[in-house]
Amino acid sequence: MGLLLEQLLNGVQLGVTLFLLAAGLTLVFGIMGVINLAHGSLYMIGAYAAAVTAAATGSALLALLAGLAAAGVTGMAIEFLVLRRLYARDHLDQVLATFGLILFFNEAMVLLFGRQPLFVNVPEALRGTLRVLPGVDYPVFRLLIIALGLLVALGLYILIQRTRIGMLVRAGATHREMVRALGVDVRMLYTLIFGLGALLAGLAGVMAGPILSVQPQMGEQILITTFVVVVIGGIGSVRGALFGAVLVGVVDTLLRAYVPGLLRQVMEGSEADALGAGLASMGVYLLMALVLLVKPRGLFPAHA
């Protein structure tokens, strides 16, 4: 029971990280109609900037700020220099251009910091564990990630449902042409949303640093899972992104935790582990295929 709860919390924590990435991606998808494969690179850049700053200064706060700033600035630069020219193009051009960006950013990180992964320590104050239930201790840092992620979700909800910018975002997601025709500075709105998405991706990267290792290509690994989240949740829907992220995070974590053990009862140990890991990795894609076959536009389509 304790183990299951721990795995569930791990799943929610992964889900929250996925949500931070998916929120930006789904807004950019839904409002600008752009597929940005380089979203994972922003996550990677945030993680690298935070890791390097933490190693140099030892301050967790500075590391957080550096990660956010690096991701935000890179994101704005990408929007300004590249994506702005691709809004009117078809998906194929967008996929290819941002594929080129991924190659560039990954290799840039190798050039700057080498191929060896960087390891980041959990900040001193957050190193302990907390008793969530009698007999179940859970690391404070991971709990903080969950809390922060849920806070961001709440903040986004308020921003999108209660503010003028949010109103434009919602309008842009459903009737882009109309918003433009009514005289809204769509370019400004686009840059703003892209910057917000980049900040969230950077935040996810900063928080993932101490849990995973910081290395080139960390971006794509999570990017493809994020796409799964966005498609399951429904493109353009932040609510769908939150729901999809937690669903994918929990399903993925539970499969990874339990499938090898189940297989080991019918197969040999090492082979069961390998096959189990593979089947667990396939799980979320299978989930996405099932969702798309039943509801081709995701669980919470924004353009209903």
Add this chain to the structure above:
Amino acid sequence: MRRAWRDERLWAVLLLALAALVPVVAPMLGSPATVGLATRIVIYGLAASSLHLILGGAGLVSFGHAAFFGLGGYAVGILYAHHVSGEPFLGFIPGSNDLLVTMPAAILAGGIGAAIIGALSLRTAGVQFIMITLAFAQMLYFLFVSLKAYGGDDGLAIRRVVPVLGMNLRDPATLYWICLGLLALWLFLMDRIRRSRFGRILAGVRQGERRMAAIGVRTYPYKLAAFTIAGMGAAMAGALMVNYLRFVSPDMMHWTKSGELMVMVILGGLGTLLGPVVGAAALVSLEYTLSGLTEHWQFVLGPILLLVVLFARGGILGGLRRLAGRPAEHEAQPLPPGELPSGGTAPERAAHG
């Protein structure tokens, strides 16, 4: 006579004839390694051309084409592994190391895989189609990574392939000519398809699927047929690649491989017969040259791709056509009234459709 030069088929025949001379000329120039490079170009050209059938032909952006490339490769690898061990595959299919057996098996595997994945994926469209094809390819990738019986992450090595009709596959020149011959056959098939009713329906799907439905064509079976044929072509290329490398690994179906195939198609130019092959030649030689110059060649390749997408629309062949003073076929096709160019409308269509 002038008209004849405008026919792309003539150029294709000329280019293939020239390419056939590579193994003769390369040793004379003192660079026998060129044959290996040319073999890779021909194989990737075949794979890219198969992707072009759905991407350029029907406008279906499949982001999982490497799955079929890898399936073809694994068909060869798995049959070889069973040939060595002597145990039949699945208990009743005997192993083989003969290309005359493994190649049809690879094409069959690719065709079945593509028919299943296509049947499910084609129920969606737009971004969802891109993502679901990517998802299926990832599923296959992780499946083969986890199959320890067939090497898992490390892949399978293939040795001692028997001669095909007296031709020694271990000889680089012979293998190259076999690959080139199959590419020629494939391009002939592509040309026939493009000029057939089937090809015109695919073009109609690309230009405006709703219009095709309106004139009473059920597009789904045509799209599925194209998807399946494309999967078979990719599997054929994969089988050749495994014979060339004598090695198969899950890397063949990694999503970056799908991306590379798309890059080849775009680099060469959409809507042309030779475009994918030219694009494959450009990308493979670019990678080869850059990786000879620096270990960090992707640092240079990435921005080059970006610049090509941003500024060189129509790819290499498009550029050549413009130099020759003719618009590329894609641009030249007149759009009917009321139909916006496919560029900006795709997201809209997804939004309101």
